[in-house]
Amino acid sequence: MKVGLFIPCYIDQFYPQVGIATLQLLEKLGCEVGYPSGQTCCGQPMANSGYEHLTDGCNRLFTDNFKSYDYIVAPSGSCVLHIKDHLHVADNETAATHIRQNIYELSEFLTDVLQVKSLRARFPHKVGVHQSCHGQRGLHVSQMTELVGPAFSKPLQLLNMVDGLELIELSRKDECCGFGGTFCVFEEAVSVKMGKDRVADHVHHGAEYITGNDVSCLMHLEGILRRQQSPVKVLHLAEILNNE
Template sequence: MKVGLFIPCYIDQFYPQVGIATYQLLEKLGVKADFPRQQTCCGQPMANTGCEQDAKPVYRHFVDTFRGYDYVVAPSGSCVYHVRKHYDVVEQTAQVQHVRQATYDLFDFITSVLGVTELPGRFPHQVGLHLSCHGQRGLHQANESEMTPVREGQLSRLLRTVDGLTLTELNRNDECCGFGGTFCITEEAVSARMGQDRVQDHVLNGTEVLTGGDMSCLMHLEGIVRRRQLPMRVMHAAEIFNAALQQPSKPVSTFVPGAVAAL
């Protein structure tokens, strides 16, 4: 299996530790991923601002970069959704169609392609899961509250298998964080209030570590956490699984605010 690792722009620039954790996690699961140095952006920022025609060269470069891989894996549901659903505006060559079909979100790849249903390791903290809109409603990674009251999805199931990890039960488990790419710029007041409401749900229900599969959403929520100086750590789920797999089994410890900062 030949796997290419795609790291989104904001992870590359602001959260490189997430890219490293993703690579290490895949390696621990038996996947030796390549990181093609010529990769750039998937083109989503330009398309979201109404400049999709200008993004076409970026789309073609993405295809040229990853066309030789069996799978393209990214720690971002929004980027994966964009490649799968928005690359229909360029000529549908065999290479374009292959890359669109072969591009997977990290956790979809782990569960659907690798067939992993549980991850060993230990992470003795209460974890609150934020479900991104692209991941949940675009890639159908979790149930939608307007369709069923059952709160379940690929990522939540994996998190529950980690020893010592308790998953927060939120009042509104699949509400949008308010980031929305350029929405947070054009409608900053609404975006900020939505983020504050999302964080408050986690605060009220005891979240110690806020996680998710999309660092763009987590970046927005982390800004609110920092401004309010809350005793809450924000980590991409790849970081949690990667850290958990390094931890020996031991009794559940009592959480002390800031204790997970060393992970």
């Protein structure tokens, strides 16, 4: 299968190691991965701010870059959900539809498409998992605790394959971290308090690392940890799954 690697703006600019880990992991698992060098923003920041009508250029460029791939994979639930819900190109809707139907966040691609059963990964640390809202409530990569139904989590399913990794239990498993895209700008005080609460839950239960599948949320939590001078570190899911 031909897999197009979609790397969102903030990963490209601030966390390039997450993109590299994603590429290496997909190649280890036998994927033929391409990286369209012309890719830029998917348009989510504009849409979140009420300017979706200005994202036509982003939609066209994204479609042109990824229309030839069987699957598109990104280490970001929020950007993937934006594309799934909002990518439309009036005169190239067939290609846009193909992309919407075949774009995946990394953990759901590994579990649902590749159906990974084992990984050559080792990470001997206590790890807490932050379930990001877009991935959980939009992409359904894990069950929401407020719903009555069988518990599942695709990130946890993968992390349980990592040798030496100890998953910690949290008091509030799927609480929002407060990042919320532009919410953290317009409601700074509320956002910070939510982030502090999320960090405190991990710290209280002995986490050495916090991981997740959305770098935007992890960036928010990392900023709080640094200001608290905490020894707890933040790593994206791909970095742990790729660690040997």
